[in-house]
Amino acid sequence: MANTVRLDQDYPDISKSQDLYARATGLIPAYTQTLAKGPTQYVDGVAPKFLQRAKGSHVWDVDGNEYIDFNMAIGPISLGYAYPVVDEAIRRQLDDGITFSLVHPLEVEVAELVREVIP
Numbered sequence: 001m002a003n004t005v006r007l008d009q010d011y012p013d014i015s016k017s018q019d020l021y022a023r024a025t026g027l028i029p030a031y032t033q034t035l036a037k038g039p040t041q042y043v044d045g046v047a048p049k050f051l052q053r054a055k056g057s058h059v060w061d062v063d064g065n066e067y068i069d070f071n072m073a074i075g076p077i078s079l080g081y082a083y084p085v086v087d088e089a090i091r092r093q094l095d096d097g098i099t100f101s102l103v104h105p106l107e108v109e110v111a112e113l114v115r116e117v118i119p
Helices: 015-024 084-094 105-117
Strands: 051-055 058-061 066-068
Touching: none
Parallel strands: none
Antiparallel strands: 051 058, 058 066
16 A cells, blocks of 8 residues: 555634734834744744734634644743743732833842852
């Protein structure tokens, strides 16, 4: 019996993603502020271009399709998305602000922790 190869053409519906892509054309250079996550990195008409939400290792596109995010948000998401401990720390910090014109004490604390881990 001969081997057969079958290409699965049952792609998810990405029509909302395609619509947003069309709206961004000529409006946002390269369609994003970070080229590594730009829609031109993936197969046009097959892969979604816009994600709506994320939890753990999964992401959902604007059309509601669920995927495993093997890219890990282009690398920095080691704990997964919407990690409760991290999200709660962010909520607490929001009351004081998150972007300042001078250095924040947390930058020193994080640097000290990094130094402990990587002497």
